[in-house]
Amino acid sequence: MKIAVINGSSRENGNTDALTQKALDGIPFTSFYLKNYKINPIDDQRHDEGGFVKVDDDYEVLIRQILQHDVLIFATPVYWYGMSGVMKNFVDRFSQSLRDETLNFKKAMSEKKAYVITVGGDYPRIKGLPLIQQFQYIFDFLGTEFVGYLIGEANAPHEILSDSKSLGDALSFNTALLKHTDK
Amino acid sequence: MKIAVINGSSRENGNTDALTQKALDGIPFTSFYLKNYKINPIDDQRHDEGGFVKVDDDYEVLIRQILQHDVLIFATPVYWYGMSGVMKNFVDRFSQSLRDETLNFKKAMSEKKAYVITVGGDYPRIKGLPLIQQFQYIFDFLGTEFVGYLIGEANAPHEILSDSKSLGDALSFNTALLKHTDK
């Protein structure tokens, strides 16, 4: 099973990264840092004659790479109680992929498993729940199996590594992921 | 009372626009179409020495204009069960404003009233609820009064104008807004 981590942080080596590393300890994966790609906001042309116009950015190459994987892990800090804007722009572009006949996007996504890893500073295990529900609706729409999620709590850099609850949950996540991807 | 509509659509004259017009019928307001401004994603420098670096885009000028208003109406299509990426990038930048000592952002926001207007195509009155809850947490953090929201249902362009439930709710929203801003 090939695992892709889609990372929506604006910083590398932040808490989301650190928790993701813990959660994936001993498991091979490939990271895609969205901030290192040029991804334009969606221009909603679903109802335009001619449909979506080709966009001159990195999205299409990126999504084709990501679709080579079996398991997608969406890793994002909780920014203002949602996924980061960078990740939201990425997800919004799925609308374009849905209409790209060469991609077969929905079928491809329906065969994948998804996880969410998120870290927030303001009571994320409660205030991050709408974000989890939002992902649920996204995966439901695509037919992607939403296998699990991990919510960490941290603010200052590296703080996550001293939060025993986050680390304990990461270990539980790691065990379940190992078991799941071992098949 | 001065009303600003912060519009996160990627299209003008779409359903979100149409519903917003209905909801604000007879009430003066100023629109800000986020897509017409250059707004970079947040670069999280909260913990960097020196803090946030000045960003060369339109955000700062825009937020200062918006803060001149008493009532903020966030109008966004439901994209993938959340606000549009364009609006999310705008909101993410609030983190920067919070650290801009010349703005007094949190105090300013705590004196405003906020509304949300959103239109979705996939069962938005249920699947849009995490978005409403996300806004609730945003406004709670800022101390902004979240007075109300309006959820419309539509897909194809102009469809909203034939959805009697959306129009009925817009009328109820309009009456409440009029009463509220009349003081």
Added chain:
Amino acid sequence: MKIAVINGSSRENGNTDALTQKALDGIPFTSFYLKNYKINPIDDQRHDEGGFVKVDDDYEVLIRQILQHDVLIFATPVYWYGMSGVMKNFVDRFSQSLRDETLNFKKAMSEKKAYVITVGGDYPRIKGLPLIQQFQYIFDFLGTEFVGYLIGEANAPHEILSDSKSLGDALSFNTALLKHTDK
């Protein structure tokens, strides 16, 4: 179309009643006040040999009456951010109906349309949303179409009748319901 209102209030003539009357103005319906029936809490015997034992209360007669209707309106005050305990006990007993072969409960429910009307005193249009989502999962499980909901705000008796937002929304609800049941 036959409409049943399943009322979970502990008081008659309370705000939930008043809002329901407004919402159903001009539309024939039958009320069932749960508090007037003896409904025991579920005794989870799903996994017992022999399954559920017949319970000596009013639930079974009541559910058979309710199932004679095409549209079910669950009307409950928001008590502690959920449906009333009386209504929860009623809903919990659905587990028993699911196993009653003479009822064909799930099929019957899958052919019905459902609405929720609820009134709360503590910011119900936000803090009542988990209750709406809970109903969504209930109806999803049963295959019942969750057509719409109405949230009113009131505390003291009869207060709902002076809340213009609740009344405006009730009117919009009424129009949509009329249109819907007119077919």
Added chain:
Amino acid sequence: MKIAVINGSSRENGNTDALTQKALDGIPFTSFYLKNYKINPIDDQRHDEGGFVKVDDDYEVLIRQILQHDVLIFATPVYWYGMSGVMKNFVDRFSQSLRDETLNFKKAMSEKKAYVITVGGDYPRIKGLPLIQQFQYIFDFLGTEFVGYLIGEANAPHEILSDSKSLGDALSFNTALLKHTDK
């Protein structure tokens, strides 16, 4: 620190019990099985002259016992995407306690810490989230600190003990609780 487990199951030795035992391994606590007490539904007399009438059941004695504890763990199966009706009737009666001047209920509750443990069979880590949010609003209202929650997945009796994810999370919960109550 004295810990009370308020158990809303209709069965003893069910999955909720088993997970609670795991989560509390090595930690002293006192269980209160709500099903073993007579707890009437609330009769909303908040607005009656004279207020609430004394109810002839076990609630008042029970709540006084529970209030002797510092940490309250609400343990309930997920029934129809909410707490059990038995637990809901118990919580609904808080309205009465709030008006009992001899109890000082809100102050007492504001000094306590609360946890939720819940087990469901239908995708509870997603579909149980409205229940967690409902508890958040309950504890927010009372000023009770909502320290954490644990969601287990199981259906048939004893199934929880073979769900490695639930057990891993219970271990993480246990460690955090130990650390927290050790002070």
